[in-house]
Amino acid sequence: MSPLTQKSQDLGQAPGYAPGRTLPLRVEILRQFKRRRTLVMFGLLLALPWLLVVAFQLGPQRGDQGSLRLSDLATQGGLNFAAFALSVSASFLLVVAVALFCGDTVASEASWSSLRYLLAAPVPRSRLLRQKLIVALGYSAAAVTVLPLMALLAGTLAFGWHDIRVPGTGELIPAADVLPKFAVVIGYALVSQLVVASLAFLLSVGTDSPLGAVGGAVGLVIVSSILQAVEALGSLREFLPTFWNAAWLDALAPQPDYSGMIKGVAVSVTYSVILIALAFRRFRRKDVVS
Amino acid sequence: MRLPDGRRPLAALVALVLLGAGVLAWALWPSPPPVRGQDVAIPVMDGPAGDQRVTLDAAFFPPASGGAAPAVLLAHGFGGSKEDMRSSAARLAERGYAVLTWSARGFGRSTGQIALNSPDYEVKDVRQLVDWLAKRPEVRLDATGDPRVGVAGGSYGGAIALMTAAYDGRIDAIVPQITWHDLADALFPDATGQGPLNGVFKKMWAGIFFGSGGGAFASGRGLPEIAAADPGAGGGARVPTAEQVRCGRFLPEICDMYQEVAETGRATQAAIDLLRRSSPISVPGKIKIPTLLIQGQRDSLFPLSHADANARAIAATGAPVEVAWLSGGHDGGDGEPDWVFDRTAGWFDRWLKGDGEPGGAAEAGAFTVSRDGGRDPGTRQRVLVHTVADRYPGLSGTDPATVTISGPDQPVANPPGGSPPSISSVPGFGGLLGGLGGSVSAALDMPGQAAVFESAPLTAPLQVTGGPTVRIRVYGEGEATLFAKLYDSSGGAPAVLPSGLVAPLRVTATEAGTPVTVTLPAIDRRFDAEHRLRVVVSTTDLAYATPAAPAVYRIGLDSPDLTLPRDTALAAPRTGPAWWVWALPLAAVTVAAALLLAGRAGTQARARDGRRTDLAEVPLVISGLGKRYRNGEKAVDGLSFRVDKGQVLGLLGPNGAGKTTTMRMLMGLILPDEGEIRIFGDRVVPGAPVLSRLGSFVEGPGFLPHLTGRANLEFYWRATGRPAQDAHLEEALEIAGLGAALDRAVRTYSQGMRQRLAIAQAMLGLPDLLVLDEPANGLDPPQIAEMRKVLRAYAEHGRTVIVSSHLLAEVEQTCSHVVVMHRGRLVSAGPVGDLLGAARAANGSGPRLEDVFLDLIGESR
Secondary structure (H helix, E strand, O other), rough: HHHHHHHHHHHOOOOOOHHHHHHHHHHHHHHHHHOHHHHHHHHHHHHHHHHHHHHHHOOOOOOOOOOOOOOOOOOHHHHHHHHHHHHHHHOHHHHHHHHHHHHHHHHHHHOOOHHHHHHHHOOOOOHHHHHHHHHHHHHHHHHHHHHHHHHHHHHHHHHOOOOOOOOOOOOOOOOHHHHHHHHHHHHHHHHHHHHHHHHHHHHHHHHOOOOHHHHHHHEEEEEEEHHOOOHHHHHHHHHHOOOOOOOOHHOOOOOOHHHHHHHHHHHHHHHHHHHHHHHHHHOOOOOOOO | HHHHHHHHHHHHHHHHHHHHHHHHHHOOOOOOOOOEEEEEEEEEEEEOOOOEEEEEEEEEEEEOOOOEEEEEEEEEOOOOOHHHHHHHHHHHOOOOOOOEOOOOOOOOOOOOOOOOOOOOOOOHHHHHHHHHHOOOOEEEEEOOOOEEEEEEEEOOHHHHHHHHHHHHEEEEEEEEEOOOOHHHHHHHOOOOOOOOHHHOOOHHHEEEEEEEEOOOOHHHOOOOOOHHHHHHHHOOOOOOOOOHHHOOOEOOHHHHHHHHHHHOOOHHHHHHHHHHHHHHHHOOOOOOOOEEEEEEEOOOOOOOHHHHHHHHHHHHHOOOOOEEEEEEEEOOOOOOOHHHHHHHHHHHHHHOOOOOOOOOOOOOOOOEEEEEEEEEEOOOOEEEEEEEEEEOOOOOOOOOOEEEEEEEOOOEEEEEHHHHOEEEOOOOOHHHHOOHOOOOOOOOOOOEEEEEEEEEEOOEEEEEEEEEEEEEEEEEEEEEEEEEEEEOOOOOOOEEEEEEEOOEEEEEOOOOOEEEEEOOHHHHHHEOOOEEEEEEEEEEOOOOOOOOOOOEEEEEEEEEEEEEEEOOOOOOOOOOHHHHHHHHHHHHHHHHHHHHHHHHHHHHHHHHHOOOOHOOOEEEEEEEEEEEEOOOEEEEEEEEEEEEEOEEEEEEEEOOOOHHHHHHHOOHHHHHHHEEEEEEEEEEEEEOHHHHEEEEEEOOOOOOOOOOOHHHHHHHHHHOOOOOOHOOOHHOOOOOHHHHHHHHHHOOOOHHOOOOOHHHHOOOHOOOOEEEEEHHHHHHOHHHHHHHHHHHHHHHHHEEEEEOOOHHHHHHHHHEEEEEEEEEEEEEEHHHHHHHHHHHHOOOOOOOOOHHHHHHHHOOO
């Protein structure tokens, strides 16, 4: 034992220990993946498009050609269906999913008391947060991506591969043109959920109640969506974290308008960077008592 | 300590909500009470001879700024009254204008009869209102009897603005909105340019126009009862007279004229003369003052061509003219009242007050067109953008495009009785049928009644601004009444008739075909690529009077060229990406960096404290350690002791003695307020590398409940990042003694099983210093005995063990040394034997640690 100990006296650490090797991403992914709530959430996200397909198939067929709402156009084809699925889930289901993955990650370790053993291992605090944030964002990204992709698959199998019909004007855009835009849409949906993710993460660092962190982040989204409906607030609304969440619809228009999405990215990044910095600052000096 | 910490995010959330509520309250806080108008009755004399006495019901709003301010006359629309103008008047008064609004003769509570803005009646009335203003001390005067005054109003009120400006040189600026240039042309339009005598009767709009003025048409706009308002006409009788139901409050000669033309559907020269007396067309060159013309795109009553004619007439005098095309109009749609108000007030600011320099922010440009601006990203409601050009080019645009249309000569039938008619717009109900922005169209053509000519799909989008022209030929015999319209036809969706506008024409058909050039309604519309332009010529239209006699004509194209005016200068105001799109994230990154760096300075200063090489072989040295609870009470106070290699140290103390707090500080979980802890000479800070030589089990086990016992230990070891062979996993698992249960999820374990697994986890990697907090909890006696052996054996290899316990016997049997704590302070430290020996010397009885302990902490037995 002593030769090894001697060799490692430099940093005073145990043999083989290096701060940069602690809590590898692979380990954290596996630790989170086997959790029931992870599996249930992904199961739900994967099943939802099929549920919608069944709902559209069972519901009374409406041959209303004049109606050009997104919901009425959902059966036009796989792309229309995927856009519909994203629009109905982005405002709440995906918010909950993202809040769950990011809000639960540190708080649940605290509630299981495993957090103190990780910190005493020791996993340096900033590294623990970094690894957990990366994995939580990875799961969130997977959640946001998997739903439209599954909807694309389900919609294509159920309604065929057709050009996309734009809500409102009823114009057709060739599927090949829209596919890259669809990637932009999913990317934007990811970025716009960053605020929820970072707020949930900040709350997660501050509490040992996972539900509190998830609920707090979802609560903020609800408050923000209520405020953005108040037109009297005028341009102040542009700085609400959820204001631009539906701006991705502009990318599917015949003349895509990215200005709203750019603003949305700016607002989202602004909030997220500050919230995440706060999370790191807070956790670095925090007394871990749970 | 724990509760306030957990509540902090909640507090932050509450703060956020409060902030939101505050912003909301600020935005919704009622503004100061609006300026109150004074109701006044102003007697005027009018009529051709100036001998008819009329009392105008008016309201005067003094300027909020006080002093003598420019005046504004606000005129209401047809069928309305001064009540409609109250809110606008109050807002203008707040902006520093003396505002007078009144009910025109024949409307509201004013007496007299409707003369359609005749120079003999309404114009004379308004001139006397200007006289009245000139006598008010609140009104700024240009000269004695000549106030600084502007006139604004919509529709009927817009026409009186124009007419007054023509007849009264004292008016300084006007803003006529959605109004006419030639009332005869508005009611009898002809798209071939042959004038109202040849025009097609716009029967539905005319009916609404004259009906609402008659009072019989209950418009719901708060028209007071005729009898109460006009004692001269009815003498207070509740039952209207025959004359009243025939003509309402119209002047008899106007009533007679309308009854005649409505019956025949053809204009007479007398009717045209009468209508033109009330129209700016009759006063060319007389309007020489700055004029802002605001006209509606969705307006089949007074289409854009009327504003165009007014603009040309006024601009010919050299007076400044600006033109704006609203999204809405008489057919509904978005009337943009706020924007209209701002533009109107801005116009008066510029020309009455003299501030607001031309081309400044207050000025939008000589030509403004409201276009669809997509959707508001927050509410997903459609929004408008105002595109602007420096020059108003007229209806033929700056840069016409030509698109080729084609189609064979097609027979069209005029159905007997003109029914069923095609539908373009339904006057008076446009707001119900048409969607905002005109993207939805209620247009309908009857089969057999319409000839269709279509272009190839457009290769590029085409923005049309103005009145397109097309040349057609009409074959047949007799006089044909036709309606030409330009559709936007896309592949799937029904074709759209922009703004629901049609161009009516009356043409004498010949067997050889009569060529006519048709000017289609002026529009502003973007025809997208892949869309087709479709010209339709039909024989009927719901809104117009059409002949009852059945007939068949043939319609063909005289020229395949469809000329489409454009105005390429029109552009949305350059907003560019908002400055904050870049500034906000940059600021956020700066703030974030500051947050992180400011926090780091503290920890790094601590970590840089040098290593004490003289203590490199000493497992643990605690000196002067102190930690306060949040409430200021000390949990640990001035604690100092030292643990040497090979010791099994018992940390003894009653509940609340500070044992667990000390152990947490030992693990780097909480930061000491004072003093320090050194493990092998290295100071303990959160995440200090030396902690890797520490194995710990403090305050209960911590496992991921969904993983098996084995997976928990494996993942824990992998989380330390150390080589797998250093873990000595099998030895640790042996100590845990869980057997087959190792491969079950931890959530199924009993308390004792978790305890054993946690001790095994602490021993992973055989750490040089092992810290166990109440290890015997939940173990049965044989396991406790086994545990003792394990711990003593562990220390024999030169390693060190610290055990905290409240079980005195446990410490006595397991430990070589003991530290006794009470209320956060060190009470005693030393080998267990010394402590017992000292106790024996004191009272001479059996050496029991319990007695010693109670002595030490000062409790009586």
